[in-house]
Amino acid sequence: xxxxxxxxxxxxxxxxxxxxxxxxxxxxxxxxxxxxxxxxxxxxxxxxxxxxxxxxxxxxxxxxxxxxxxxxxxxxxxxxxxxxxxxxxxxxxxxxxxxxxxxxxxxxxxxxxxxxxxxxxxxxxxxxxxxxxxxxxxxxxxxxxxxxxxxxxxxxxxxxxxxxxxxxxxxxxxxxxxxxxxxxxxxxxxxxxxxxxxxxxxxxxxxxxxxxxxxxxxxxxxxxxxxxxxxxxxxxxxxxxxxxxxxxxxxxxxxxxxxxxxxxxxxxxxxxxxxxxxxxxxxxxxxxxxxxxxxxxxxxxxxxxxxxxxxxxxxxxxxxxxxxxxxxxxxxxxxxxxxxxxxxxxxxxxxxxxxxxxxxxxxxxxxxxxxxxxxxxxxxxx
Numbered sequence: 001x002x003x004x005x006x007x008x009x010x011x012x013x014x015x016x017x018x019x020x021x022x023x024x025x026x027x028x029x030x031x032x033x034x035x036x037x038x039x040x041x042x043x044x045x046x047x048x049x050x051x052x053x054x055x056x057x058x059x060x061x062x063x064x065x066x067x068x069x070x071x072x073x074x075x076x077x078x079x080x081x082x083x084x085x086x087x088x089x090x091x092x093x094x095x096x097x098x099x100x101x102x103x104x105x106x107x108x109x110x111x112x113x114x115x116x117x118x119x120x121x122x123x124x125x126x127x128x129x130x131x132x133x134x135x136x137x138x139x140x141x142x143x144x145x146x147x148x149x150x151x152x153x154x155x156x157x158x159x160x161x162x163x164x165x166x167x168x169x170x171x172x173x174x175x176x177x178x179x180x181x182x183x184x185x186x187x188x189x190x191x192x193x194x195x196x197x198x199x200x201x202x203x204x205x206x207x208x209x210x211x212x213x214x215x216x217x218x219x220x221x222x223x224x225x226x227x228x229x230x231x232x233x234x235x236x237x238x239x240x241x242x243x244x245x246x247x248x249x250x251x252x253x254x255x256x257x258x259x260x261x262x263x264x265x266x267x268x269x270x271x272x273x274x275x276x277x278x279x280x281x282x283x284x285x286x287x288x289x290x291x292x293x294x295x296x297x298x299x300x301x302x303x304x305x306x307x308x309x310x311x312x313x314x315x316x317x318x319x320x321x322x323x324x325x326x327x328x329x330x331x332x333x334x335x336x337x338x339x340x341x342x343x344x345x346x347x348x349x350x351x352x353x354x355x356x357x358x359x360x361x362x363x364x365x366x367x368x369x370x371x372x373x374x375x376x377x378x379x380x381x382x
Contacts, residue, residue: 011305012229014284015066017297018276020304022059024363027314029053033342033358037351047172048258050271057125057261058218058272060307061132065222066229066280068137079141087141091134093382094308098126101315109323121205122189123181126308128207128215135212136219146227153220157266160213161257164265172196175263177210184209194262204262211264221246221273225280236281243277246270302367302374309373309380314366 032038041052075083102124103115143149167176172194181190182203190203228239250259250271257267287297303310318338325334328343335343338358346354373380 012070013287013297013301014280015063015070015226016301016304017287018059018280018283018300018304019063019067019307020300020302022056022063023303023307023310024300024367025053025056026060026311027363027366028359029056031314031318031359031362033338033345033355034351037346037355039352039356042356044261047262048260050259050261050268054261054268055272055275058215058264058269059276061129061215061218062222062225062273062276063307064129064133065136065140065219065224066226067222068133068140068219069223069226069230072137072141077141077144079138079144083141084138087134087137090382091130093130094133095127095130097308097312097382098124098130101126101312101319104316104319105323110325119188121191122185123191123205123207123209125207126312128212129308131212132216132219135216136223139216140220140223146224149220149224153217153224156220157214157217157269160210161266163210164263170258170260170263170265172202172204172262175204177208177263178202178204180210181205181208206262206264211262214264214266214269217266217269218273218276221269222276225273225277229280229284236284239277240281243274243281246274246277248274250274299367302371305374306370306378306380308382310366310370313369314362317362317365 029042032042043051044053045051069077072083099120099122102121103117106115107113108115139152140149143152163176164170168174168179173196185205185208187203191205191207192201192203194202194204194206196202225239225243228235228242231238247270250267253267253270257265259265259268259271261268321338322336324337326337326340327333328335328340341361342354342358344354345357348354349357
């Protein structure tokens with residue numbers, strides 16, 4: 001296998017494929033035709049547990065960490081004023097884009113009013129990526145040694161889990177991160193999609209500040225995995241070995257520290273990183289030799305080469321379509337084109353299958369827009 005950092009295209013096929021598949025899954029699970037008609041595997045766990053959907057975001061952060069290793073090769077992986085400024089600028093750009101699209105299109109044509117920024121959600125997917133990227137990159141370049149990075153990642157996970165149980169517990173009501181987010185960000189700027197035991201909506205952000213500690217662990221372990229990949233076949237085997245060990249360790253800890261995405265528990269970070277490392281090992285074995293990705297692999301490379309662009313594009317498309325209305329004769333009402341599209345697909349199949357097909361059609365649309373960029377080797381970076 002060629003050195004993972006020196007393929008003739010300048011990009012590692014397996015990483016692009018893994019990134020592309022992750023982005024495709026992100027678009028798929030975030031945009032069903034109907035939230036009331038979703039297959040269980042395409043939904044998040046209610047609290048403890050891990051469905052395939054719960055693997056998507058941690059996989060992306062793991063890949064962010066791997067990408068940092070390749071991106072900073074030209075700087076000899078050293079933390080200098082130049083590299084630190086580069087990291088902070090990109091982190092800020094990702095955060096700003098995340099905040100900007102959260103309120104897009106700024107004027108609600110259905111309600112006939114401007115969007116209020118008093119309740120803008122400060123955290124979210126892109127803001128968390130921005131924080132984890134910035135913190136993870138600064139730590140990895142600063143620590144340099146693989147052993148120091150691994151130790152720092154484990155200490156960060158252990159410190160976070162200690163805080164969870166020292167300042168509360170791992171339940172929705174007892175999680176200490178909620179109080180922290182309320183105090184720093186304000187209740188109106190948090191996610192309100194979770195419900196307490198009485199069924200009332202509560203201010204709890206699954207992408208909150210405290211959980212960013214362990215989410216950064218995914219970035220750091222992704223960086224370590226990329227270091228292993230540079231070691232050829234032996235390095236790949238080491239990555240697969242520690243990945244398998246992380247999975248076993250997470251499952252062993254699950255009784256005391258439940259695998260939990262909303263609070264991003266330490267066991268969840270280990271579990272998802274372990275699966276990502278093992279999966280990357282197998283994808284690499286199939287695709288990295290002579291860049292033989294194959295047709296299926298190349299489909300995912302289209303997304304992988306412009307990952308954040310594809311994700312932002314999907315969000316903008318959905319928000320724009322949500323402001324449109326078409327006539328639904330069956331219900332004598334006006335609905336969004338996306339809702340009408342789902343109803344047509346559901347009528348031809350079943351509600352759940354129609355919901356899945358609607359999401360797949362959005363994935364296909366985003367792929368069609370991204371494909372010309374891939375063919376012309378245009379890579380849009382935030």
